[in-house]
Amino acid sequence: MKEFVTKYGKLKGINNIEFYTNGVIKECKLSEYCEINTEYGVFIPQYDDEEVRHKYKRSLSFYESGNLKSISFQNGTSIETSIGKLPAELALFHENGNIKRIFPLNGKITAYWTEQNEYELSKELDFHFEFGSFKKKIIGINFYEVGVVKSITLWPKDFINILSPYGMIETRIGFSLYPNGAIKSCEPRRQTFINTVIGELHAFNYDAIGLNADTNSLNFKENGTVKSLYTSLDKITIKDASGSSRIHEPGLKPNNFNDKIMDVVPLKIEFCLSKVKINDTEYNIESNTFFVDKFVRKFL
Numbered sequence: 001m002k003e004f005v006t007k008y009g010k011l012k013g014i015n016n017i018e019f020y021t022n023g024v025i026k027e028c029k030l031s032e033y034c035e036i037n038t039e040y041g042v043f044i045p046q047y048d049d050e051e052v053r054h055k056y057k058r059s060l061s062f063y064e065s066g067n068l069k070s071i072s073f074q075n076g077t078s079i080e081t082s083i084g085k086l087p088a089e090l091a092l093f094h095e096n097g098n099i100k101r102i103f104p105l106n107g108k109i110t111a112y113w114t115e116q117n118e119y120e121l122s123k124e125l126d127f128h129f130e131f132g133s134f135k136k137k138i139i140g141i142n143f144y145e146v147g148v149v150k151s152i153t154l155w156p157k158d159f160i161n162i163l164s165p166y167g168m169i170e171t172r173i174g175f176s177l178y179p180n181g182a183i184k185s186c187e188p189r190r191q192t193f194i195n196t197v198i199g200e201l202h203a204f205n206y207d208a209i210g211l212n213a214d215t216n217s218l219n220f221k222e223n224g225t226v227k228s229l230y231t232s233l234d235k236i237t238i239k240d241a242s243g244s245s246r247i248h249e250p251g252l253k254p255n256n257f258n259d260k261i262m263d264v265v266p267l268k269i270e271f272c273l274s275k276v277k278i279n280d281t282e283y284n285i286e287s288n289t290f291f292v293d294k295f296v297r298k299f300l
Contacts (some may be wrong), residue, residue, distance in 0.1 A: 004028070007066055009038035013034045013047060027061035027069075036060070038068060039097055040079055046072040053107040054089075063095045072106065074293070082147045083127065094145045103140045119155055127152070130181050134160045142214060144179050151176035151212040159189045164192050165224035174213025178222050185216035191233050192218070194226055196269075198236070198276055198290035205230040206264045217266070228270040236267070237291040238283055246279045249295050264295075 004011045004025060013032025020026050045059040061069040070092045078085045081099055089106035093099060104125075107118040122137040127176040129149075130273040136158055142150040153174040154160065162169045163181055173187040191202040205217035206229075217230035251265035270277040274285050283290075 006036070006062070008038060010034065011036075011046055011060070013043075015206075016162060022064065024064055024066050025062050026064075027058045029056070030059040033074075036071070037175050040099070042073055043077060044074045046074045048074070053113040055106050055108045065095060067095050068093050069095075069099060076104075081143065083149060086125070087123065087142065094143075096145055098145055098147050099137075100140050101140055102147075104138065115156075119157070122155070123274070129177070131163045131183055132161065136160060137182075138174075140212065142176075142212070146179060148179055148181070149177055151213045164220070166192075166226070169218070173216065174210060176213055176216065180222070182222050182224065183220055184220040185213075187213065187216040188218055188289075194229060196226055196271065197285055198269075199292035201229060201231050201269065201292060202230040202233040204232050205266050207266060226271060228268065230266040230268050231295075232264045232266040233295055234267065235293045235295045236269075236278060237286070238248045238278075239289045239291070241287055248281070248282075 002012065002014060004014055004017065006025060011028060011030060012034045013030050014028050015031045016029035018026040030045055032047055033044065034072050035042050035044055046056060047059060049056040054185055055072070058072065063069050069270055070090070072090050073088060077088050078090060078104060079088050079099060086102050087104045088102045090103040092101040105118055107113060109115055109118065118136065124135050124137050124239050125134065126135050136157055139153040139155055141152050143151045151174060154172065159172045162171045162175060162183065168193050169186055170189040171186045171235060172189040175186040176184040178184045187208050188203050191204040194201050194203045203218045208217055219227040219229065221227045232250050235247065237245055239245045248267055250267050252262040254264050255261035256262050268279055276283050276285055
């Protein structure tokens with residue numbers, strides 16, 4: 001198929017195309033220059049693979065309704081958002097037409113093009129939020145359907161300072177926000193003291209992977225109080241009214257690359273009204289006493 005007409009204009013040079021069962025185009029790959037008209041302006045989808053670093057899986061994808069779902073740009077493109085113009089090599093859209101995700105770069109990491117190469121190509125951007133302002137290179141930014149920022153993902157080597165209800169938090173990987181702009185979650189770069197109803201805990205997750213910042217190990221409620229956290233550094237002893245006790249502490253597992261090295265498996269702690277859940281066990285806060293001590297790694 002050489003051409004196909006969509007609500008955004010005529011697609012030319014189609015060398016790979018998929019359809020939904022209702023006949024609506026699902027995605028395609030292009031080999032010729034063409035323009036599509038969107039509410040954000042005229043875009044040029046990717047149509048060649050001459051650059052060694054560019055991913056080239058698909059040029060465009062669509063929802064079953066026919067609305068645009070994603071576009072891989074032939075060249076870097078500026079897109080107007082709720083926080084100003086942002087550069088994009090790949091953009092995803094909500095079905096209502098609003099921007100969902102923006103990736104300033106969309107490079108293909110290979111033996112010939114490394115993550116460091118991609119990082120050096122990335123440009124610093126200015127951001128201004130209620131918790132503070134910063135200037136950083138980012139991997140991607142996620143938006144709610146209404147258009148406001150949902151999360152920002154940082155490069156692995158970078159970090160920012162976030163002013164939270166618990167003080168300044170050095171944050172790696174990134175952070176997420178509620179629609180009203182309040183901090184929803186972040187990933188502490190180092191052990192961070194968080195004063196909770198069961199005692200002072202060290203929020204830190206050795207296991208944080210950081211594919212994106214939509215979800216993180218330190219989570220807040222909209223009123224700013226802590227909702228949940230991971231701790232790799234605390235042991236918690238719970239005593240009930242009868243004097244019986246139970247201990248929760250981080251686990252240990254063999255390292256994925258060296259089974260002679262043991263990695264810490266953090267505890268997940270969630271706070272909900274009058275209860276606290278530690279991993280999968282729930283405790284009533286008023287009828288139990290909690291003691292927090294430093295976790296000491298056991299070596300077998």
